[in-house]
Amino acid sequence: MASTELDRGAVLVVGGCGYIGSHMVRMLRDNGLRPVVIDNLATGYRDAVLPEELHVGELGDAAFLRKVLAETRPACVMHFAAASLVGESTQDPGKYWRNNVVQTLVLLDAMREHGIAEFIFSSTAAVFGNPVEVPISESHPCRPINPYGHSKLAVEYMLEDYAHAHGLRSVALRYFNAAGAHPDGSLGERHDPETHLIPLVLQVASGRRPFISRFGTDHGTPDGSCIRDYIHVQDLCSAHLLALRYLADGGATQRLNLGNGTGYSVTQVIEAARRVTGHPLPVQDAPPRAGDPPVLVAESAHARKVLGWVPQHPDLDTILAHAWQWEQRQAQERARSGG
Known part of the structure; x- marks a missing residue:
């Protein structure tokens, strides 16, 4: 479908x-396109979108999907719905295979x-697993180390198969660490x-938490804490x-990587948050988490x-300043509601 047709769909x-x-x-x-939303509101929020855009239902409900697709006839589908907690995936892998793989197939x-x-x-x-080279390019071996990563890689293979068999064209965008908030x-x-x-970290600054936990200080990085590539949600x-x-x-x-190509350690993030918020941000050191790679930085060329x-x-x-605006707004709304 050409771009001119997309503008009408x-x-x-x-x-x-x-x-x-x-x-x-x-x-x-904001770009003049017409979004239509499907969400079961299990982890999403109804007030995040306009009411007329929203269809509430389950992704695995084929009859529901057919009805929405027939009514709206979208030019393209963007798929953001997934279970995404690594720790939970190791405890309940079935949830991840059902939510992330089976429902995507439907x-x-x-x-x-x-x-x-x-x-x-x-x-x-997470499709890459423990990196063998940094920065990580698309040609890096894919060896996930948890069910979450397995489920996402399975869908990537599914998309490859559907492209060959059915002509379904796709772009799989491999996020590194999504962060920030809308600038307004x-x-x-x-x-x-x-x-x-x-x-x-920002919940500590707003008073919702007493301290921030730093998991591991001996990761073989310059300051001992894990390094990650943070990319603004916008x-x-x-x-x-x-x-x-x-x-x-x-x-x-x-299949494309999305990251800034620059890594920041946990300690650097905390120090930056102190600059942005003016809060001392107490830190409590904790043991490193199992399977936490020391460095994850993207090559996004x-x-x-x-x-x-x-x-x-x-x-x-x-990134922190935008997220801090959002956290302050949330804190004010809680104060008004007595929460």
């Missing part, structure tokens, strides 16, 4: 009430029935439980928007070449 955002999905819905709308088959052949998939750096402070992370470092969404145009213009199936993608918010302090 809908874009189905599966999991559009979640953290990244809701930012994507906003960006689509979605792809429903798309085939309705002649929808363009798909953008939220994948993850109106959207941000609302995970429960929260497991990501930046919102946890930059993630801009890559999806470019991927949407790429597929609409006939682009072939791709392929995304830049194929999509023309250039991150606009690569600076860690900017």
Whole structure:
């Protein structure tokens, strides 16, 4: 489907009430496109999208999917809905295979029935496992070390097979560490439980937590704490928007890394948060977590070449400042409601 046809059609955002999905819905709308959202609201929030955009239901419900697809006839599907907690995946792998793999298969088959052949998939750096080289490029061996990573890699293989057999073209975007919030402070992370470092640090600054835990101080990095590649959620969404145009213009199936190519340690993130918030941020050291690679940093040259993608918010302090606006807003709303 050409870009001009895309401008007249809908874009189905599966999991559009979640953290990244809701930012994507906003960006689509801001760019003159028509987002349609599917979400079961298990972890997403109804108020993150406009009511007229939302269809509440289960991704694994084929009849529900067929009804939404028939009514909305989207040009492309963006898939953000997945279980994504690494620790939980090791305890309940069946949940991850059902949610992330089986339900995606139901979605792809429903798309085939309705002649929808363009798909953008939220994948993850967890498909690589423990890195053998850093920065990590798309050619790095894929050896996931947990069921979450296994499930995401399984979908990548599924997309490859559907491309060959059925002509379904896709872009799988492998996120490194999504972070930040909408620059106007109106959207941000609302995970429960929260497991990501930046919102946890900012919850200390806003008084929701007494301290931040630093898991391991002897990881073989310059300051001993783990190093990660943090990418602003708006930059993630801009890559999806470019991927949407790429597929609409006939682009072939791709797997692309999304990261800034710069790593920051846990200690550096805490120090940056102190600068941004002015809070002392007490730290409590804890034992390292099993299977935590010391360094995960992306090589994203392929995304830049194929999509023309250039991150606009690569600076860690900017990422933190936007997330801090969101956390302060959340703290004010809790205070008003007595929560």
